Amino acid sequence: MADLHGEDLTLAYDRQVVAHRLGITIPPRSFTVIVGPNACGKSTLLKALAGLLRPAAGQVYLDGRAINAYSTKQVARRLGLLPQTALAPDGITVVDLVSRGRYPHQRLLRQWSTEDETAVAEAMAATGVADLADRVVDELSGGQRQRVWLAMVLAQRTPLLLLDEPTTFLDIAHQIEVLDLCADLHERGDRTLVAVLHDLNQAARYATHLVVMRAGAIVAEGPPASVLTEELVSEVFGLPCQIIDDPQTGTPLVIPAARTRRPASSPSS
Amino acid sequence: MTRTRPPAAAPAMTRTRPRVVGGLLLVACAVVGVVILGTGDYPIPPLEVIRTLFGAGTPAAEYIVLDLRLPRLLTALAVGAALAASGAIFQSLTRNPLGSPDIIGFTAGASTGALIAIIATGAGVAGVAVGAVGGGVLTAATVYLLAYRRGTHGYRLVIIGVGVQALLVATNNYLLVRGNIWDAQRAAVWLTGSLNARDWSHATVAGAGLAVLLPVAMALSPPCRMLEMGDEAAQALGVAVERTRLALIAVAVGLAAAGTAAAGPVAFVALAAPQLARRLTRATGPGVLPAAAMGAVLLLTSDLIAQRALAPTQLPVGVVTSCLGGGYLVWLLRRGRDG
Numbered sequence: 001m002a003d004l005h006g007e008d009l010t011l012a013y014d015r016q017v018v019a020h021r022l023g024i025t026i027p028p029r030s031f032t033v034i035v036g037p038n039a040c041g042k043s044t045l046l047k048a049l050a051g052l053l054r055p056a057a058g059q060v061y062l063d064g065r066a067i068n069a070y071s072t073k074q075v076a077r078r079l080g081l082l083p084q085t086a087l088a089p090d091g092i093t094v095v096d097l098v099s100r101g102r103y104p105h106q107r108l109l110r111q112w113s114t115e116d117e118t119a120v121a122e123a124m125a126a127t128g129v130a131d132l133a134d135r136v137v138d139e140l141s142g143g144q145r146q147r148v149w150l151a152m153v154l155a156q157r158t159p160l161l162l163l164d165e166p167t168t169f170l171d172i173a174h175q176i177e178v179l180d181l182c183a184d185l186h187e188r189g190d191r192t193l194v195a196v197l198h199d200l201n202q203a204a205r206y207a208t209h210l211v212v213m214r215a216g217a218i219v220a221e222g223p224p225a226s227v228l229t230e231e232l233v234s235e236v237f238g239l240p241c242q243i244i245d246d247p248q249t250g251t252p253l254v255i256p257a258a259r260t261r262r263p264a265s266s267p268s269s
Numbered sequence: 270m271t272r273t274r275p276p277a278a279a280p281a282m283t284r285t286r287p288r289v290v291g292g293l294l295l296v297a298c299a300v301v302g303v304v305i306l307g308t309g310d311y312p313i314p315p316l317e318v319i320r321t322l323f324g325a326g327t328p329a330a331e332y333i334v335l336d337l338r339l340p341r342l343l344t345a346l347a348v349g350a351a352l353a354a355s356g357a358i359f360q361s362l363t364r365n366p367l368g369s370p371d372i373i374g375f376t377a378g379a380s381t382g383a384l385i386a387i388i389a390t391g392a393g394v395a396g397v398a399v400g401a402v403g404g405g406v407l408t409a410a411t412v413y414l415l416a417y418r419r420g421t422h423g424y425r426l427v428i429i430g431v432g433v434q435a436l437l438v439a440t441n442n443y444l445l446v447r448g449n450i451w452d453a454q455r456a457a458v459w460l461t462g463s464l465n466a467r468d469w470s471h472a473t474v475a476g477a478g479l480a481v482l483l484p485v486a487m488a489l490s491p492p493c494r495m496l497e498m499g500d501e502a503a504q505a506l507g508v509a510v511e512r513t514r515l516a517l518i519a520v521a522v523g524l525a526a527a528g529t530a531a532a533g534p535v536a537f538v539a540l541a542a543p544q545l546a547r548r549l550t551r552a553t554g555p556g557v558l559p560a561a562a563m564g565a566v567l568l569l570t571s572d573l574i575a576q577r578a579l580a581p582t583q584l585p586v587g588v589v590t591s592c593l594g595g596g597y598l599v600w601l602l603r604r605g606r607d608g
Binding site: 047050052071072073074075076077080081082083085086087088089090091092096100101103104106108156 | 364488491494495497498499500501502504505506507508509551553554
């Protein structure tokens with residue numbers, strides 16, 4: 001069971017309201033991708049769904065219970081989150097970092113078990129970093145490092161995985177590598193994945209459920225093929241475009257309108 | 270997965286290297302300790318020292334070793350360990366190798382408290398210790414509360430700590446200038462940190478503080494290690510971030526207070542010992558225990574030098590720790606980032 005939904009969420013930092021009375025349901029076993037313009041509140045929503053940000057109003061429910069009714073550790077045994085801000089401590093090795101994903105399963109007097117060992121080994125195998133186990137994380141390439149972080153969240157062994165812009169700062173090949181890995185994890189395991197992404201075409205390719213946000217509100221959601229229309233992209237991003245079928249996958253492919261075809265003033269369609 | 274890892278590559282929690290290093294440091298403590306107990310105006314050979322410690326010495330050796338020198342040695346051990354453990358926690362919390370009880374204003378506040386006790390009230394040794402602990406703890410609490418705004422972030426703590434520290438240093442200078450020359454000299458010795466004329470009361474204060482707080486610090490080490498990955502990552506992995514950080518700060522301030530009450534603000538132990546220990550253990554995380562052992566070795570060795578370097582003149586141990594710790598840090602940093 002991996003049921004995650006938010007009801008009537010008002011999200012705010014101090015007094016600045018980011019989202020107002022928003023409702024969202026993550027379909028179980030989906031690969032849900034949240035997209036939207038910069039500062040539309042997508043990362044904030046993800047943090048609220050993970051229980052990291054307490055909503056000013058409304059409630060997030062995890063497996064049928066309010067998320068703040070769980071202890072921090074209990075949440076971490078059900079839901080894994082890879083935030084953008086995660087820092088690798090100086091000089092830490094890959095296996096050490098991945099092992100930290102086992103923290104929510106540990107107790108003061110039961111520090112390390114064979115189950116922990118297996119979870120770490122499996123997570124490293126699934127992300128293809130087993131051969132890097134004893135390398136220092138700082139010395140890895142960006143793509144490798146991101147796979148190590150994914151391995152850490154996987155080692156948590158949670159049915160729900162939330163990823164905040166997992167492809168940022170990666171070149172295109174590494175972006176695809178990480179997203180392919182996410183798709184593998186989604187297909188192979190019994191997991192629900194939720195990711196915030198920037199690239200619409202990648203979102204359309206990998207998502208089974210697409211959530212489009214603008215200014216703190218959800219404007220459309222559903223399968224990418226039905227959600228992603230020329231009207232929607234123009235309305236949400238202010239970008240006139242043409243949408244064709246991705247020749248590789250048949251998913252929607254957004255082609256921005258050529259410079260000369262764009263109206264000089266703000267878009268009207 | 271086909272690859273099996275050797276035990277040496279097991280995760281930090283089960284890794285043996287920090288334990289081996291800690292054990293070796295304890296052996297080093299014992300060796301330096303025996304040398305110190307045998308050193309002074311009446312030198313006693315190491316074997317005689319050991320025999321005396323086990324209750325088989327001559328009455329004269331017993332008096333010199335157990336009554337005169339042992340309290341000072343135990344004070345040095347406990348103070349070094351407490352200050353180093355405190356520094357290890359602050360370095361981990363701030364993700365800054367220059368972290369120490371200074372960053373939360375503890376040292377400056379303790380100095381202000383001690384100076385007020387010496388100069389304004391003319392207090393004795395116990396009064397100075399109480400003033401120092403009170404001033405330090407009060408300052409740390411103030412900095413924490415000022416830095417608190419929907420949670421405390423490492424950098425806000427550092428910046429407010431620096432500001433408060435500047436105010437207190439100005440106050441301290443004012444007090445030193447206002448005081449009479451005898452009080453000012455007494456204050457200057459206290460501010461340097463000294464182990465001269467330490468008796469069982471000092472050893473008890475530092476030892477009791479260490480005995481209570483070191484186990485707590487070790488119990489808090491796993492969540493502290495998680496905090497090094499950033500607040501969001503730590504919370505996502507199940508750490509109650511604010512509560513853990515407050516507990517860690519409280520324990521670290523308590524350790525610094527125990528050390529400072531017994532020996533004054535001995536410089537550089539809190540800063541250098543965790544760094545030196547980390548270079549030996551090559552582990553991540555606060556490494557409280559190896560740091561404490563390293564702090565004890567560092568302060569014992571410094572005390573040996575302070576007693577013998579310009580004998581019969583006894584230097585305040587803080588002068589030596591500054592030279593040793595500072596020099597070694599500079600040398601390490603010159604050698605390259607990863608030593």
